[in-house]
Each structure stands twice: as C-alpha cells, then as structure tokens.
Amino acid sequence: MFRRKPLSVLPVLLAVIALIIGIQVKPLQKTGAPLPSPSPRARLSVTFIDVGQADSILVRTPTGHAMLIDAGNREDFEVIERYLTASVPSDSAGRPKLDVVIGTHPHEDHIGSMAQIVASSAIGRLCLPKAAANTRTFEDLLLAVKAANLKVTPAKAGIAFALDADTRVEFLAPNSAHYEELNNYSVVAKVTYKKISFLLTGDAESLSEEEMLERGYDLRADVLKVGHHGSSSSTGAHFLSQVAPKAAVISVGKGNSYRHPSRTTLKRLKDQGTRVYRTDRSGTIRIETDGTRLFYQVEKGASGGS
Amino acid sequence: MKVIIDRFEGEYALVELENREIAALSRQLVPGAKEGDVIEIRIDPAARRKREAEIDQLMGEVFE
Numbered sequence A: 001m002f003r004r005k006p007l008s009v010l011p012v013l014l015a016v017i018a019l020i021i022g023i024q025v026k027p028l029q030k031t032g033a034p035l036p037s038p039s040p041r042a043r044l045s046v047t048f049i050d051v052g053q054a055d056s057i058l059v060r061t062p063t064g065h066a067m068l069i070d071a072g073n074r075e076d077f078e079v080i081e082r083y084l085t086a087s088v089p090s091d092s093a094g095r096p097k098l099d100v101v102i103g104t105h106p107h108e109d110h111i112g113s114m115a116q117i118v119a120s121s122a123i124g125r126l127c128l129p130k131a132a133a134n135t136r137t138f139e140d141l142l143l144a145v146k147a148a149n150l151k152v153t154p155a156k157a158g159i160a161f162a163l164d165a166d167t168r169v170e171f172l173a174p175n176s177a178h179y180e181e182l183n184n185y186s187v188v189a190k191v192t193y194k195k196i197s198f199l200l201t202g203d204a205e206s207l208s209e210e211e212m213l214e215r216g217y218d219l220r221a222d223v224l225k226v227g228h229h230g231s232s233s234s235t236g237a238h239f240l241s242q243v244a245p246k247a248a249v250i251s252v253g254k255g256n257s258y259r260h261p262s263r264t265t266l267k268r269l270k271d272q273g274t275r276v277y278r279t280d281r282s283g284t285i286r287i288e289t290d291g292t293r294l295f296y297q298v299e300k301g302a303s304g305g306s
Numbered sequence B: 001m002k003v004i005i006d007r008f009e010g011e012y013a014l015v016e017l018e019n020r021e022i023a024a025l026s027r028q029l030v031p032g033a034k035e036g037d038v039i040e041i042r043i044d045p046a047a048r049r050k051r052e053a054e055i056d057q058l059m060g061e062v063f064e
Helices: A011-021 A073-089 A114-121 A138-149 A206-214 A237-243 A263-272 B045-062
Strands: A044-048 A059-061 A066-069 A096-104 A120-128 A152-154 A162-164 A167-173 A189-194 A197-201 A223-227 A245-249 A275-278 A286-288 A294-298 B002-009 B012-014 B022-025 B038-040
Touching: A044 A073, A044 A189, A059 A073, A066 A073, A073 A114, A096 A114, A096 A162, A096 A275, A114 A138, A167 A206, A237 A263, A245 A286, A263 A275, B002 B022
Parallel strands: A066 A096, A096 A120, A120 A152, A197 A223, A223 A245, A245 A275
Antiparallel strands: A044 A059, A044 A286, A059 A066, A162 A167, A167 A189, A189 A197, A286 A294, B002 B012, B002 B038, B012 B022
C-alpha cells in the first residue's frame, strides 16, 4: 500500500530528487481512511494524527507499549479512538491500554477530546503541566480524571522514564513554574529509540525554547514536531539549529484562519535542509524507525515537502 | 450568555461557548482581555431605544 523509503544521507541535490520521488506514495482509495496499523516489525512508530488545527500524537513501541500526546479538538475523539483501537493493545474490558498520556497544555486544541480518552482507555500515567484553564473543556478533563480514580503527574523538565527497554522519554520543558501564556507551559518530550530521537514540543514558544537552550539540554533530534502549528512565535533560528532535525512535522488545519504555518518558520526549516511534512497536505503522518533509519507513511499522496 | 476565552490565535480570540463549542471572535471585540477571561454577551434593549431615538431625531432633521 505504501512505499517506505529510508532517509538516506545524500548531498542536498540528490536528497531533493529523492524527496520528490519519495513523496509519491499511493493515496488511499477512501479519503480520510486511517493509516493501517503500524508494521509488526521491530520499529518504534510515531503517528501524527490528522486532527486539523490541533495536535494528537501516538507513540507505539515495538513491544506494544503506547503513549498518547494530546487529544485534538473536542470533535476529534472518534478519529483518535480509531487509531487507538487499531494500533494499541486492549485490556480485558477492551479498552486501549495507554502506558502514558500527556496533555501538553490545557488549550482546547490539545485537550479537546482528552476527557473522553480518559473515560474510555486504561491509562497507566497521566501527565499535565501544573497550569489551570477556566474552560469547561479543562473542567471536564479534571472530572474524568477524578471519575477514573487517576492522579495527575505534574509534568516538568527533568522527568524521565522508559516506555520499554529501548525507548526513553525525557521532559525538557516546562522549566518555570509560572508563565503569562499557557503555550509556554507546554510539555516538551524527547522520545529516543536506540539512535533516533523525536522532539515533540506542543505549543512551546520562543520563551520556552530560550529556557531549554539556557539549560543546555541535548536538543538534537532526528524528527521535530514543530511548535505551535508552525506559528512564527515558535521555532526560533537558534533553537532549530540546535535541534537540527532531518524531518519536521507541522500539525495544522487546511486553510486555517491564523496563517499557520508561518512563512518565517517554513523558510527556516528549508534553510536548515529539513524535510517538512504537514497534516493539512498529507493527512495523518506516521514516522517509523528501526533505531537507525526513518521510514515515512502518509495518508494522502499530496506534497509532503514545501 | 457568558463565554470563556480559551486562547488567542492571530487576529482571533477563541472562546468556549456554554455548550463547549469553540467560536472565533475578532480580538477587537475583547480589548485587554486575557486567556481565561469570562466575557458576557447580552442584548441591551435600553441602549437600543436610545440609539433609535437619536437616529430618528437626525432623520427628522435631514428628510424632507
């Protein structure tokens, strides 16, 4: 169904040609049909679910452990649920088993469906930054957590855990206890599988990026989930040069009213020689790794670069 | 009706309605507002009557 192409280390010109060839994956017959389950091979998969102008990322280890980062808008529950049902092991009650669920920050485009996810899944650990929102959406999440008898782990930089023997997760942000804007409370998670790393930044903006740089964290990653839907308030030049990603994913809604992603961010990524995937063009994007190479699958055969 | 500001994006304040749906308001409608602020939206009948009286008077002056 899909051409899987390892990312080769070639001169820029050849890489561009490879990119043009590589993105001609066969579109699925039915638009909006979800990607098939990740391959059973020994690969870590990171699925950037197309939830429009919102975020939802599912990480699945080769040993079947799973972590969900963000849960789209309120109307995205069914599409997220489909991916959970298709690719995450279930408990005896048939509920998807999620070792870890992270809400990067309490904006509706990141926690919109999280109350429903909490109510319908078997969750090992739920992590949220200690940041309050006044919305009913956030209140619903807290009530769902209470009803599920879960306790929330306050997420902050320095927390690290293993999803399985080869998969390590480390939080690089938030680094402060208080921010003016909720976006900067975003949990930034670095997921490392053998030699390959993914940096998943929620809506972290320049202020949080600066803090991560000041702390001297190892920001280098093969894949960057671009902060805040590609807005110009994230992905600063210095930050991006430290991450130096081979590929970047922008989770963004088609024809959104906010002009995301910004031209500045796209240009920075281009100058960095980063291969860009966008959910508004490619639909759901899955990146798999065997620990040394990257493999790409997209739902729609539209341009994956820009 | 009371709405809650969830976030700002570009020129918009995205507000959560009482039914939990999200609607976009122009930022100009909520000057000085911050995330988490509660905005009351209501019809003001007295202000309407006042405007009608003012416009009616002005029309009386300029129509034949």
